[in-house]
Amino acid sequence: MRDFVVVGAGPSGARFARSAAERGRDVLVLEQGEIGKPLACSGHVSLDVWDYVPESARDDLFQNAIRGARFHTGGAESRAYPFHRDEPISNAVDRVGLDKALARAAADAGADVRDEHTVTGVEAGRESVTVTARGPDGTDTYEARMVVGADGPRSRVRSECGIPDPDEFLHGVLGFDTEASHEDFVDVHLTVPGFFAWRIPRGDAGVEYGLAVAPGDDPNERFDALVADYGATIDRRCSGLIPVGPPSRVTGKRSLLVGDAAGQTKPFTGGGILYGMRAADHAAATVDPARPETLPDYEAAWRADLRTEQRLGALVRAGYDAPEPLQRAGMRLFSGEIGVHMDEPTSLLSREQLRAMFSRG
Numbered sequence: 001m002r003d004f005v006v007v008g009a010g011p012s013g014a015r016f017a018r019s020a021a022e023r024g025r026d027v028l029v030l031e032q033g034e035i036g037k038p039l040a041c042s043g044h045v046s047l048d049v050w051d052y053v054p055e056s057a058r059d060d061l062f063q064n065a066i067r068g069a070r071f072h073t074g075g076a077e078s079r080a081y082p083f084h085r086d087e088p089i090s091n092a093v094d095r096v097g098l099d100k101a102l103a104r105a106a107a108d109a110g111a112d113v114r115d116e117h118t119v120t121g122v123e124a125g126r127e128s129v130t131v132t133a134r135g136p137d138g139t140d141t142y143e144a145r146m147v148v149g150a151d152g153p154r155s156r157v158r159s160e161c162g163i164p165d166p167d168e169f170l171h172g173v174l175g176f177d178t179e180a181s182h183e184d185f186v187d188v189h190l191t192v193p194g195f196f197a198w199r200i201p202r203g204d205a206g207v208e209y210g211l212a213v214a215p216g217d218d219p220n221e222r223f224d225a226l227v228a229d230y231g232a233t234i235d236r237r238c239s240g241l242i243p244v245g246p247p248s249r250v251t252g253k254r255s256l257l258v259g260d261a262a263g264q265t266k267p268f269t270g271g272g273i274l275y276g277m278r279a280a281d282h283a284a285a286t287v288d289p290a291r292p293e294t295l296p297d298y299e300a301a302w303r304a305d306l307r308t309e310q311r312l313g314a315l316v317r318a319g320y321d322a323p324e325p326l327q328r329a330g331m332r333l334f335s336g337e338i339g340v341h342m343d344e345p346t347s348l349l350s351r352e353q354l355r356a357m358f359s360r361g
């Protein structure tokens with residue numbers, strides 16, 4: 001019997017598999033398609049991402065360095081409020097390549113990673129869990145001490161194990177103009193109720209345009225308006241869900257969720273790559289697959305790490321819907337040089353941020 005069957009080889013599943021295998025666990029990873037595909041993510045991440053990526057893969061994944069954001073309350077021609085630093089704050093990376101590199105690192109650590117395997121059922125027994133998956137050679141079952149749901153926003157493991165859903169699912173759409181851009185600022189437009197629209201220069205990979213909307217809103221109509229406003233030509237577009245607000249529990253009898261499946265995202269950007277991998281490390285460090293009584297240790301560890309960031313992130317997001325005069329006043333106050341970490345809203349209150357604000361003269 002395996003220690004863990006991990007469902008999904010996105011960043012969270014691959015990271016969990018690597019961390020658990022490095023601790024000597026016997027780990028099987030089942031991924032429904034080709035690893036990394038289909039793309040449904042900007043791959044705009046803080047520099048912390050490189051702590052998780054083997055050195056040999058870094059040059060191939062890097063696309064562009066970003067050192068600031070121009071915030072707008074209107075469209076492409078509206079007044080911009082820049083937030084910036086002299087040094088890079090974030091990078092645009094090849095997201096498909098990132099997933100492949102993280103899965104390779106998991107395999108190198110000893111995990112058995114299999115693509116083209118779709119999990120269709122999960123049954124928890126007293127001593128083990130049985131996972132059913134459809135692969136190239138038909139349907140098979142796999143026995144493990146625990147199952148890890150790293151299967152994204154619409155997690156099958158979550159529903160099979162009776163774990164509650166995240167609070168909300170935003171619908172994100174993005175598309176690419178092929179013209180290269182090495183600019184080092186992203187643009188953020190607070191023109192979408194409950195969220196925002198963005199433009200990300202991606203070096204030789206072109207320029208990305210995107211946005212996310214709350215349920216009931218039409219992302220495609222808004223996306224068409226955004227690219228028309230910029231006069232961009234979109235070569236290909238894709239879409240995906242962004243879960244916001246983690247459920248009250250992300251563990252079951254012999255199951256645990258990591259990443260988007262668990263709602264481990266930043267409420268103010270929708271980003272989940274780094275939070276998912278951080279939580280995956282907590283899971284691998286705290287959960288003993290032979291002792292389900294260790295599952296609460298994982299709940300405690302990941303919430304201690306991310307709870308305050310997620311709560312503050314939700315407050316930042318609430319500001320996106322503030323009346324425009326208030327938004328402008330807030331942006332005037334905070335714009336300029338910044339000392340914040342893009343994954344940590346608590347850094348808005350940090351010494352670095354206060355120093356940056358008060359050194360503006």
Ligand SMILES: Cc1cc2nc3c(=O)[nH]c(=O)nc-3n(C[C@H](O)[C@H](O)[C@H](O)COP(=O)(O)OP(=O)(O)OC[C@H]3O[C@@H](n4cnc5c(N)ncnc54)[C@H](O)[C@@H]3O)c2cc1C
Nearest residue numbers: 008010011012032042044119152172240259260271272273
């Ligand atoms: C439009 C958009 C833009 C985004 N931009 C950013 C960004 O710039 N930065 C950032 O940090 N985050 C971004 N995100 C969020 C980010 O994509 C997710 O937080 C991240 O992918 C979560 O990783 P994960 O491993 O938890 O889940 P996923 O990456 O969704 O991986 C889940 C994996 O499980 C597999 N799977 C699902 N069901 C099954 C099954 N039944 N059997 C087997 N395999 C299965 C899937 O194929 C997939 O490979 C964006 C999201 C969207 C929608």
